[in-house]
Amino acid sequence: MFRLALDAMGGDYAPLQIVRGGILALKEFPNLFVYFVGDKKEIEPILEPFKEELSGRFEIVDAPEKIEMNEPPSKVLKKKNSSLYVAGKLVREGKADALVSAGNTGAVLAVGKFVIGAIKELERPAIGVAFPNPKGQTVLLDVGANVDVKPRHLVQFAVIGHTYAEEILGIKNPRIGILSIGEEEGKGNELVKETYPLLKETKLNFLGNAEGRDIFNGQFDVVVCDGFVGNVVLKSAESLGFTILNMIKEEIRKSFWAKLGALLMQRAFRKLKQKADFAEYGGIPLLGAKAPVIITHGRANAKAIRNAVKAAMDFYTHHFNDVLRKNLIELSGEVLQKGKNNKNV
Secondary structure: OEEEEEEOOOOOOOOHHHHHHHHHHHHHOOOEEEEEEEOHHHHHHHHHHHOOOOOOOEEEEEOOEOOOOOOOHHHOOOOOOEHHHHHHHHHHOOOOOEEEEOOOHHHHHHHHHHHHOEOOOOOOOEEEEEEEEOOEEEEEEOOOOOOOOOHHHHHHHHHHHHHHHHHHOOOOOOEEEEEOOOOOOOOOOHHHHHHHHHHHHOOOEEEEEEOOOHHHHOOOOEEEOOHHHHHHHHHHHHHHHHHHHHHHHHHHHHOHHHHHHHHHOHHHHHHHHHHHOHHHHOOEEEEOEOOOEEEOOOOOOHHHHHHHHHHHHHHHHOOHHHHHHHHHHHHHHHHHHHHHHOOOO
């Protein structure tokens, strides 16, 4: 039985859509048990119609406090009765196998890093995003968990990304790149220049510098960067996607022929939406935490929560952390040991 801690109070549409998403997952996955963590008075009426059907498959864990979406992440560790903190504690104590939350991203990171913690072989967990490209997907990490990093951290991120691409996305021997301002060796800031030779020493399939366009054209399977740069790329890509979509809609409204053309292309638009819609992917993983942590969008609906639960189950059933531990030693052990001996690396 896979036991999930679901932060029922996190997100713009909590608890209704969060709980409904948990119910969808319970109906679909018979080996799933869900802890609905949050205000019992609000959660109970939503679950009431399903008590008999899902008997013995869920439990409400009362946590009356809530982390607001605009609340500083530092406060989450002081709000020990909040739904997010209590859910993280269930994972830390081994009562739950994974955490899913649509709450404040910074707060989820704080719980993932300091309540659940990282595996001991890893200094810092990272957030990875799989961007769609014409050939499949490209993993970009870190996209916000670590703003200031050293070269050895980027090497660890490369191993994390390799493991994610290979184990979860099914990409064999993924092509690794480091995000820079030019493809030639020697281009980039000091962090990139110092990391490049370290990545060359690893047993990873390191192809060199990746430019911004390479995240989306399929030339690399994994691109590593620090969390500051990665978060800027993520937010820019998200904004650009919404802008283009709205511009297309506006142009379609202006013309009968455009409307007719859009009708004929409806199937293609639907497939494109499936590739780009966050609800289809469920959420983004905090990679390297001691247990799967899936951070889904603040506007997550029931479908997105169901898919986030599925993502957490995939990481658990693939024994992601066991494979990551092995890869850290086999693919970059000697390089990382140098980094431990020299704290400037």
